[in-house]
Amino acid sequence: MAAGTLAATLDKYSIRESIEDGTTVPLYYQLAPNDLVVDREAMEREFWAAAELEGVADIEEINRVLDRAVTLKNMLKNPDRVDKIARFVAEHFRQYVEPMGYKAFLVGVDREACGLYKEALDRHLPPEMSQVVISRGHNDPPELRRYHLGEEEEARVRKAFRKPDENPKILIVTEKLLTGYDAPILYCMYLDKPMRDHVLLQAIARVNRPYEDEKGRRKTNGLIVDFVGVFDHLERALAFDSEDVEGVVEGLEVLQARFARLMERGRQEYLPLVQGKDGDKAAEAVLEHFRDKEEREGFYAYFRELEEVYEILSPDAFLRPFLEDYQALVKMYRLLRSAYEPHVQVDRSFLRKTAEIVQKHTATPGVKDPTETHVLDGSALLALLAEEKPDTVKVFNLLKALYQLVKARGREEPYLIPIGERAEAIRRAFEARQLSSQEALKELTALVQDLKEAQAQRGQSPLSPKAFAVAWWLRVQKGVGAEKAEALAAQLEPALEAWPHWASSPQQERELRKELYKALAHFGVKDLVAWASELLDLLRRAEL
Incomplete structure (x- = not known):
């Protein structure tokens, strides 16, 4: 086995293991529509058959091979094809990626292709949404020099890209940023540059970083949209046995099958609970069925997995036959969380595309x-x-x-x-x-x-809030008469005002305890220490 292939194999295993331990997320790929994928014969003749590709481990080696693949590069940069791909990327990004709150790379075959894609993308998206990041060349023509960035400007672009809801949202690259640049918010890579082995793994690893933020974004996978067909024969692209490749990157159709299986489980196990019932009767049936905590936790885990797959696939037409039942499961989840977990902000716990369903279709739950x-x-x-x-x-x-x-x-x-x-x-x-x-x-x-x-x-009552809490506690918890409880609390009021920081100051707490003991003793309480401790526990809970 060549050294490069061995290195790639080791990297591949580290990716699979990191998915299992949660330091990276799974990767999925999607082949672009046939009319956008580059000519297969040209790929075979000028890229796959190149001897130099065996165990390739460096992006410069890929670039040298591609420099000699004149026909292939011309095909990739054909103006009509570039415009069609730019239109596809704009629509795909708007429909699938941007609603999730994530960002994307568009990878061109060379620096000239990056410039062509920027011009084409600007015809379909606001110019500020995308940015070319390429290395400089001393003899670059004007059409490339316009995309040169100074060090400070490039640093600003890199930083802004990592931030949610800021432009740019799509970076157009060819080799810069494909290694070593870490942006967890990067979700999708539009790949229009032939790669394989170690170089391909390094590139796609840009999109496998986990990401979660306070707005409810929770990245559960990375996605590669393939315009050159390298994933059409994945074993050849990575030069591994099919068994080895499994678990590193899978086709999007795997998720479609998984979603269908999950929905079938929902139709068999959960939706019958509300079949034939409406409104409050349906809510009652669900709430009664899930009173057992383990049952609820099992449903929550099921729904989170279902929701994550829906987030990736939506708005694909594949989902249409499932939407009504999916909405019913969303409603069930929302009802349970609202009832059994009142401390959870339910709507914020949804991923973004499911949150849209809640806003549009889910009526107010029974609870x-x-x-x-x-x-x-x-x-x-x-x-x-x-x-x-x-x-x-x-x-x-x-x-x-x-x-x-x-x-x-x-x-x-x-x-x-x-x-x-x-x-x-x-x-x-x-x-x-x-x-x-x-x-x-x-x-x-x-x-x-x-x-x-x-x-x-x-x-x-004329008492302060804390003093009234003392009076009410004495009445309810200790059976002290209303008049006596008010009088005792009134006696304690000056002490509560004198030592406002007693909960964080041991010295003030000691002084307040002394006054508590005096007041309680004055009213004939025998168990001074226990009563005082319980009172202070009540007031301390109000400070939390």
């Missing part, structure tokens, strides 16, 4: 997602109980509303925190089937009544 949390009060929550909905749906609507209320106002009004903790305990018991829907609803009804009373008392 409400209140946004005006600041107007929620006991009366509004009691109104949820009066709705004509199944008990299971009512339970989750109340739990969701209580969670949102405590999240929005718990720091300002610490008396809400124990109410939220009691609601969370009801949630856990309900999910574990320790409580029936009716029992959970009964406990939540009592909790909401307590909330309504607490809010009414809060409106009448």
Whole structure:
């Protein structure tokens, strides 16, 4: 085995292993439409048959071979073909890549081809969206010199390309940036330059870096769109046995088959849950079926895999027969996350193309997602109980509303925190089937009544928020009468104001504890240390 081939083989194994350990993402390829792929005979005669290609490990070697492939290079740079490919790239990028929030390389056969592609691409996309990055030549003609970049300008382009939502979004290259340049946001490589072996692996490795950001972009694979047909015979392109090549890069049709299998599983295992049911009845059936956490986690894992494949394939016509059922599974996922994981911003957890489906097609789920949390009060929550909905749906609507209320106002009004903790305990018991829907609803009804009373008392109390939280805790948790609880909390108010940083200052906490002990002792409390510690725990939770 030639040294170059051996090196490529070792690189190939490192790529496959890195996919398994998560340091890179899988690669998929797609052959361009036949009328855009270069003439196969010319490729065979002037590229594949070249003896110098055996175990090639350097891009300069590829360039030397291509310099002698006059007919092939002329075909690749034919003006009509260049314009057609530029139009295809513009449409493909707009439909498949840009909606995901990612970026692309367009790889031309040489520096002249890069200039030709830039001129053609500018006829189909805004000029600022693409940028040529090529090396300089001392004797370059004017049509190439116009694309020369100074060091500072090239550094700026490289940096801007790595940033989401900034131009340029497509870099047009031929050898620069094909090795050593790391831009995880790079998702797609439009390949119009014949390559093989080590050089091909180095080039396609530009698109296999994982990427995730705070806006919900989560890159799960890289894509190569092949205009020269090197992937038409993958074993020859990489000079490995077919067994070795498997798992490094696969055709996009593999994903289509995978999506079809996943959708069949969804149709058999999950969609029957809502068959023949509408609205609240469908929501009830789903929520009841997935009360078991392991069942939910299994569905979440299934849906994430399905969504990732959909993200790659959409908007391919292949998906049309599946769209209605896919939308139903999206709705099911959204309902479950909204009900069982209220801390998760559900819509932001979707990948971008599925998020579009949610915005366009998914109606409000049976479990409400209140946004005006600041107007929620006991009366509004009691109104949820009066709705004509199944008990299971009512339970989750109340739990969701209580969670949102405590999240929005718990720091300002610490008396809400124990109410939220009691609601969370009801949630856990309900999910574990320790409580029936009716029992959970009964406990939540009592909790909401307590909330309504607490809010009414809060409106009448002159105490500060923290002091009122103390008074309410004394009443609810310790059974202290209303008048006595108010008086004790009022006595503590000056101490709470005097040591505002007690939660982060051990010295202030010691001073506050002394005042707590005095006040509690004055009102006849015997277990001073335990009561004081519980009170401070309550107030500390409000600081988190």
